[in-house]
Amino acid sequence: MxxxxxxxxxxxxxxxxxxxxxxxxxxxxxxxxxxxxxxxxxxxxxxxxxxxxxxxxxxxxxxxxxxxxxxxxxxxxxxxxxxxxxxxxxxxxxxxxxxxxxxxxARVLPGVTSPLTNGKDIDWVVIRENSEGEYAGNGGRVHRGLPIEVATETSVFTRRGVERIHRFSFELARKRPRKHLTLVTKSNAQRHGMVMWDEIFYEVAKEYPDVTTRRELVDAMTTRMVLKPATIDVMVATNLHADILSDLAAALSGSLGxxxxxxxxxxxxxxxxxxxxxxxxxxxxxxxxxxxxxxxxxxxxxxxxxxxxxxxxxxxxxxxxxxxxxxxxxxxxxxxxxxxxxxxxxxxx
Structure with a gap:
C-alpha cells in the first residue's frame, strides 16, 4: 500500500x-x-x-x-x-x-452563487510565478525617520524564472479543452522587467502552436474577469499580479472560502x-x-x-x-x- x-x-x-x-x-x-x-x-x-x-x-x-x-x-x-x-x-x-x-x-461549484450574473462562465486557472518578481525581497531602507528616508522594492525577473513559468503555463493550457492562455502584463508602464516577461512569453509560444494566446494588461484583465469571464481559460501573471487576480477570481466564484x-x-x-x-x-x-x-x-x-x-x-x-x-x-x-x-x-x- x-x-x-x-x-x-x-x-x-x-x-x-x-x-x-x-x-x-x-x-x-x-x-x-x-x-x-x-x-x-x-x-x-x-x-x-x-x-x-x-x-x-x-x-x-x-x-x-x-x-x-x-x-x-x-x-x-x-x-x-x-x-x-x-x-x-x-x-x-x-x-x-x-x-x-x-x-x-477557479470555478463556481454546484449550489454556489457567483456575484456575477454570468458566473457560470468562470472556469479558470490562474498561474502565478512564485519565486521572484515583486516578492523577490530585493531592496531596502536607508535614513530611517529622516526627511530624506528612502525605501526601495525592486522587482527581479530572470530569464530562467520567466521562461520556466511560461513553459509550465503552456503545458497546462495544452491539457485543457480550450487550449487558451492569456499573458497578463504591465509592460506599458514597467518597461524593463515586464517587457522581458512579454518577449520570453512569445519566444516560448512558438513551441506551442496548438495553444491560442492573448495579451492583456493587468488592469484591463480585472475588467475582463468581471465582464467577459467566458473569454478566459488559463492566465499567467507575475507574483504580485497573480496574487491579486486570484483573490478576485475566488470572490467571483462565490467566496475565498x-x-x-x-x-x-x-x-x-x-x-x-x-x-x-x-x-x-x-x-x-x-x-x-x-x-x-x-x-x-x-x-x-x-x-x-x-x-x-x-x-x-x-x-x-x-x-x-x-x-x-x-x-x-x-x-x-x-x-x-x-x-x-x-x-x-x-x-x-
Missing part, C-alpha cells in the same frame, strides 16, 4: 480548524482506497514566533525535505506584522523549495506545498464556521500531484455533492458549521 508522509502546518487562525478537517477527510478517503497518509503536525505558527522568536526552527527546511507533500493552513496574526509572518514562514518554504508554480483554479492553491516544484526536487488561499481570517477564527471546502479542494490537488488521480476525483465529486445540497457555511449564505460540512463530505465519500 502506498503511504504518503504529509507535513501538516496549520499555522494561524482558521488554519488550525480547516486543516484538521482536511486531515479527517483525507483519512476517510484513504480508508476506502488503496493508499494511506501519515500526517505529522508541525507547530510552526505566530504563537511559536512570539514564544521562541522564530517560525521555522533550525533545520526545519531539511526536515521538510523528508515529506512527500506539505499541507499548509495559514499564516498571519494581529500580534505580528504581516511582513514578519509572511517572510518568516510561507515564503522561506516556497522560495527555499523552489515552488515556482503557484496554481489556483472555496479557493485552493498548489505551490508546485514541478521537477519534484523538493516537496510541493498545498494551501487554501483564505488566510487566517481573524474575524471568524475560533467560531467553528470557517469554510473547509477550500482545504478539501486543496487536498484533491495534493492527491493529484501525488499520483492519486482517482482519489482526487472522488474527493471533488464528494465536494460538489455537498455544495449542490447547499450545506453551506455563512460565507456562502448558509448556517452550517465547519464540522457539519466536514461530516457531509465524509458521508458523501
Amino acid at each position: 502506498r503511504n504518503y508522509k504529509i507535513a501538516v502546518i496549520p499555522g494561524d487562525g482558521i488554519g488550525t480548524e480547516v486543516l484538521a478537517a482536511g486531515i479527517d477527510v483525507l483519512h476517510a478517503l484513504a480508508r476506502n482506497g488503496d493508499f494511506a497518509i501519515s500526517p505529522q503536525q508541525l507547530p510552526w505558527s505566530s504563537d511559536q514566533y512570539l514564544h521562541l522568536g522564530h517560525y521555522i526552527p533550525d533545520g526545519g527546511l531539511e526536515r521538510l525535505k523528508t515529506f512527500d507533500a506539505i499541507f499548509f493552513g495559514a499564516v498571519g496574526s494581529e500580534k505580528v506584522p504581516d511582513h514578519v509572518s509572511l517572510w518568516g514562514l510561507r515564503l522561506p518554504i516556497c522560495q527555499g523549495f523552489d515552488q515556482y508554480a503557484n496554481v489556483r483554479p 472555496i479557493a485552493p492553491t498548489a505551490n508546485l516544484n514541478p521537477e519534484r526536487e523538493f516537496p510541493s506545498m498545498f494551501e487554501p488561499i483564505h488566510g487566517s481570517a481573524f474575524d471568524i477564527a475560533g467560531k467553528g464556521i470557517a469554510n473547509p471546502i477550500a482545504t478539501f479542494w486543496t487536498a484533491a490537488m495534493m492527491l493529484e500531484h501525488l499520483g492519486e488521480a482517482k482519489a482526487a476525483a472522488r474527493l471533488m465529486k464528494a465536494i460538489e455533492t455537498v455544495t449542490a445540497a447547499k450545506v453551506h457555511t455563512p460565507d456562502l449564505g448558509g448556517t452550517a458549521t465547519t464540522k457539519q460540512v466536514t461530516q457531509a463530505v465524509i458521508a458523501a465519500l
Whole structure:
C-alpha cells in the first residue's frame, strides 16, 4: 500500500480548524482506497514566533525535505506584522523549495452563487510565478525617520524564472479543452522587467502552436474577469499580479472560502506545498464556521500531484455533492458549521 508522509502546518487562525478537517477527510478517503497518509503536525505558527522568536526552527527546511507533500493552513496574526509572518514562514518554504508554480483554479461549484450574473462562465486557472518578481525581497531602507528616508522594492525577473513559468503555463493550457492562455502584463508602464516577461512569453509560444494566446494588461484583465469571464481559460501573471487576480477570481466564484492553491516544484526536487488561499481570517477564527471546502479542494490537488488521480476525483465529486445540497457555511449564505460540512463530505465519500 502506498503511504504518503504529509507535513501538516496549520499555522494561524482558521488554519488550525480547516486543516484538521482536511486531515479527517483525507483519512476517510484513504480508508476506502488503496493508499494511506501519515500526517505529522508541525507547530510552526505566530504563537511559536512570539514564544521562541522564530517560525521555522533550525533545520526545519531539511526536515521538510523528508515529506512527500506539505499541507499548509495559514499564516498571519494581529500580534505580528504581516511582513514578519509572511517572510518568516510561507515564503522561506516556497522560495527555499523552489515552488515556482503557484496554481489556483477557479470555478463556481454546484449550489454556489457567483456575484456575477454570468458566473457560470468562470472556469479558470490562474498561474502565478512564485519565486521572484515583486516578492523577490530585493531592496531596502536607508535614513530611517529622516526627511530624506528612502525605501526601495525592486522587482527581479530572470530569464530562467520567466521562461520556466511560461513553459509550465503552456503545458497546462495544452491539457485543457480550450487550449487558451492569456499573458497578463504591465509592460506599458514597467518597461524593463515586464517587457522581458512579454518577449520570453512569445519566444516560448512558438513551441506551442496548438495553444491560442492573448495579451492583456493587468488592469484591463480585472475588467475582463468581471465582464467577459467566458473569454478566459488559463492566465499567467507575475507574483504580485497573480496574487491579486486570484483573490478576485475566488470572490467571483462565490467566496475565498472555496479557493485552493498548489505551490508546485514541478521537477519534484523538493516537496510541493498545498494551501487554501483564505488566510487566517481573524474575524471568524475560533467560531467553528470557517469554510473547509477550500482545504478539501486543496487536498484533491495534493492527491493529484501525488499520483492519486482517482482519489482526487472522488474527493471533488464528494465536494460538489455537498455544495449542490447547499450545506453551506455563512460565507456562502448558509448556517452550517465547519464540522457539519466536514461530516457531509465524509458521508458523501
